[in-house]
Amino acid sequence: MCVSMLSVVFAITQGSVNLSPYAVWQALLGQGSGLNQTLVLELRLPRVMAAFATGGLLAVAGALMQILLRNPLADPYVLGISGGASVAALAAILLGISGVLMSGMAFLGAVLSTLLVFGLSARLGNTATMRLLLTGVVIAAGWGALITLMLALAPPHKIPGMLYWLMGDLSYASTPWLAWLVLVPTCLILMPLGRSLNVLARGPLQAAALGVNVKSLERFVFLLASLLTAIAVTTAGSVGFVGLVIPHMLRMVLGNDQRLILPASALAGGCLVTLADTLARTVIAPEQLPVGVITALLGVPTFLYLLQRGRL
Amino acid sequence: MVNPMRSLLSISALLLSGWAFVSNALADPICVVDDRGRDVCIDHAAMRIAALSPGATELIYAAGAGDNVVAVVSYSDYPEAAKSVTSVGSHTRLDLERLISLQPDLILAWGTGNPTEQIETLERLGLPVYYVEPHEFEDIARNIDNLGALAGTSKRAKEEAKRFRTGIDVLHERYKQAPRVKTFYQVWDEPLMTMNGSHYISKVVDLCGGDNVFADSPRLIPRLSQEAVLLKNPEAIIAGGMGERNANWLEKWRVFADLLATQKGNLFFVPPSLIQRPTPRLLEGAQILCEKLDIARARR
Numbered sequence: 001m002c003v004s005m006l007s008v009v010f011a012i013t014q015g016s017v018n019l020s021p022y023a024v025w026q027a028l029l030g031q032g033s034g035l036n037q038t039l040v041l042e043l044r045l046p047r048v049m050a051a052f053a054t055g056g057l058l059a060v061a062g063a064l065m066q067i068l069l070r071n072p073l074a075d076p077y078v079l080g081i082s083g084g085a086s087v088a089a090l091a092a093i094l095l096g097i098s099g100v101l102m103s104g105m106a107f108l109g110a111v112l113s114t115l116l117v118f119g120l121s122a123r124l125g126n127t128a129t130m131r132l133l134l135t136g137v138v139i140a141a142g143w144g145a146l147i148t149l150m151l152a153l154a155p156p157h158k159i160p161g162m163l164y165w166l167m168g169d170l171s172y173a174s175t176p177w178l179a180w181l182v183l184v185p186t187c188l189i190l191m192p193l194g195r196s197l198n199v200l201a202r203g204p205l206q207a208a209a210l211g212v213n214v215k216s217l218e219r220f221v222f223l224l225a226s227l228l229t230a231i232a233v234t235t236a237g238s239v240g241f242v243g244l245v246i247p248h249m250l251r252m253v254l255g256n257d258q259r260l261i262l263p264a265s266a267l268a269g270g271c272l273v274t275l276a277d278t279l280a281r282t283v284i285a286p287e288q289l290p291v292g293v294i295t296a297l298l299g300v301p302t303f304l305y306l307l308q309r310g311r312l
Numbered sequence: 313m314v315n316p317m318r319s320l321l322s323i324s325a326l327l328l329s330g331w332a333f334v335s336n337a338l339a340d341p342i343c344v345v346d347d348r349g350r351d352v353c354i355d356h357a358a359m360r361i362a363a364l365s366p367g368a369t370e371l372i373y374a375a376g377a378g379d380n381v382v383a384v385v386s387y388s389d390y391p392e393a394a395k396s397v398t399s400v401g402s403h404t405r406l407d408l409e410r411l412i413s414l415q416p417d418l419i420l421a422w423g424t425g426n427p428t429e430q431i432e433t434l435e436r437l438g439l440p441v442y443y444v445e446p447h448e449f450e451d452i453a454r455n456i457d458n459l460g461a462l463a464g465t466s467k468r469a470k471e472e473a474k475r476f477r478t479g480i481d482v483l484h485e486r487y488k489q490a491p492r493v494k495t496f497y498q499v500w501d502e503p504l505m506t507m508n509g510s511h512y513i514s515k516v517v518d519l520c521g522g523d524n525v526f527a528d529s530p531r532l533i534p535r536l537s538q539e540a541v542l543l544k545n546p547e548a549i550i551a552g553g554m555g556e557r558n559a560n561w562l563e564k565w566r567v568f569a570d571l572l573a574t575q576k577g578n579l580f581f582v583p584p585s586l587i588q589r590p591t592p593r594l595l596e597g598a599q600i601l602c603e604k605l606d607i608a609r610a611r612r
Binding site: 017035038039042043044152155156157158160161164169171281285286287288 | 386398399400401402404405406407408409410412413415424425427429430433436437505531532533535
C-alpha cells in the first residue's frame with residue numbers, strides 16, 4: 001500500500017519537464033503558475049491515474065484467470081479478449097475514428113470476443129475449463145491473423161499509431177475514471193468471495209464437495225475477468241505481461257491465499273504500470289516509448305530472478 | 313453633492329472608452345483557413361510556433377517565420393537552422409509536457425501524422441491549431457501565404473509563394489504539350505511501393521509529362537509485386553526512398569532485359585528529400601524529375 005502510494009507520487013513528480021516536488025505540490029493544491037498547473041493537473045495526473053488503474057485491472061484479471069483455468073500460463077489475454085479489442089481498435093484507427101468512439105469500439109470488440117468464447121465453450125461437462133482454454137486460444141489466434149492482415153493493408157502513415165496501440169500506450173488514455181469505477185467495486189466484490197476462490201483454485205471437484213456452486217462461480221469469474229480486461233485494453237491498448245507476472249510474483253512472496261492475492265495484485269499491478277509508464281515518458285524524452293515494452297523489460301528479469309530463488 | 317446624471321454620464325463615458333480600448337487590443341484578429349477547411353484565428357501574430365511535422369517545419373521557415381519556431385519533431389532536418397530547435401518527440405508520439413512547457417501560441421499539426429488524441433488535448437487546453445496537409449501544388453503555396461499571415465511575415469511569405477507558383481507554372485507550360493512518358497515511381501524497395509494518382513508525387517510526374525502507370529490503383533500507397541511493374545512495362549523508372557543513397561534500388565531492374573525502361577537505360581534517381589515532402593523544395597525535385605523524363609524522350 002505504501003509502496004503504491006510512493007510510486008504514484010514519484011510518477012507525478014517525474015516528467016520530461018523538470019518540476020520540483022514543491023512546485024508539483026503547489027500545482028496539485030491549485031496554486032503556482034498556470035503552466036505548472038496545466039502540466040500536472042491536465043497531463044500528468046490523469047495519465048498516472050490511468051496507468052495505475054490499468055495495471056490494477058490487468059493484474060486482478062490475470063489472477064482470476066489463473067484460478068479459473070488452473071493454469072499458471074493463463075493471463076488476461078490468453079482467451080482472445082485483447083485480440084477482439086485490438087481488432088476493433090485497429091479497425092477504428094483505419095476508419096479514422098478516434099477518442100471516445102475508438103475506446104467504445106475496443107470495448108465492444110472485447111465483449112464480442114468474450115461472448116464468442118463463452119458461447120462456443122458453453123456446452124460443457126467436466127472438461128469445462130479445458131474447452132474454454134482451447135476455444136480462447138484458437139479465437140485469439142484468429143484475431144492475431146486479422147491484426148496482421150490489417151497491418152499489411154494499412155496505409156503507411158497509420159501504422160505507427162496501430163503498432164503503439166498494440167504494444168500498449170497510455171498517451172491515448174483520455175480519462176482514467178472508467179477504469180477506477182470498475183477497479184474499486186471489483187475489489188470490494190471479490191473480498192467476500194476469497195474463500196470460495198481459494199477452494200476453486202484447488203479444483204472444481206473439491207470445491208463442489210465443499211459446497212461451492214462451481215458452475216456459477218466459474219461463470220462469474222470468467223465474465224468479471226473479461227470485463228476487467230476489456231476496460232484495461234480500452235484505456236491503454238494491450239499492455240502485456242502485467243496480468244501474467246504480477247499474480248505469480250505475489251504468490252511467491254505471499255503464498256496462495258486469494259483473499260490476500262487479489263487486492264495485492266491490484267496494488268502491485270498498478271505500481272508496475274505506473275512506474276513503467278513513468279520510464280516510458282522520460283527515459284529517452286522527448287521521444288516517447290510504449291508502456292508495454294517497459295512492463296516486459298522490467299517484469300522479465302524480476303520474474304526470472306524470483307524463479308531462480310526457487311519459490312515457485 | 314454629486315449630480316447623479318453627471319456621474320451616470322461619466323460612468324458610461326468610462327465604459328465607452330474601456331470598450332474602445334478592448335476593441336483596439338482585439339483589433340483585427342488574424343484569420344486564415346487551414347487544410348481541413350477550419351477557420352484559424354489568432355489575436356496577434358504568432359511568436360512561439362510549434363511545427364509538428366518535418367514538412368510543416370519547412371513551410372514555416374519558407375514563410376520567413378523560422379525565428380518564431382520554438383518546437384519541432386524528429387527528422388526536422390531542413391533548413392539547417394531547424395536542427396537546433398527543441399524537439400518534442402516524434403510526430404507519431406509527442407512529448408506533450410515538453411511541448412506545453414515551451415508555451416507555444418500556434419500549433420502546426422499534421423492531421424494524418426499526429427495522434428488525434430494528443431492534438432485534441434492541445435485544443436482542449438486552448439491552443440490554436442492549424443492543420444498542414446497539402447495535396448496539390450497550390451496547397452503548398454497557399455500554406456506559405458497563410459503561415460506568413462499568422463506569423464506576421466506576409467511579405468517574405470508572399471514572395472516565396474509567388475516564386476513557387478511561378479516555377480510550377482513554367483514547368484506546366486513547358487511540358488503540357490510534351491509527348492507522354494509511361495513512368496513508374498518507386499517509393500520504397502522492400503516491400504515494393506508506389507503511389508496512386510491522387511498523391512502529390514504522381515502530380516509531379518503528371519506535371520513533367522509523365523503518366524504514372526499505377527495512377528488508377530485504389531490505394532494511395534499500393535504495395536506491388538515486381539510482376540505488376542513488368543506487366544505495366546514503364547518507359548522510365550524513378551527511385552526515391554528514404555536516405556540519399558538508394559540508387560542501388562535501380563540495379564534490381566537491370567535484370568529484366570525486356571523491360572522498356574531497362575532497354576533504354578531510363579533508370580533514374582531523384583533525391584527523395586526534394587520530392588517526398590510537400591514543401592517548397594518540391595519545385596526543385598520537380599525540375600530534376602522533369603529533366604529525367606526529358607532524357608527518356610531523347611532516347612526514343
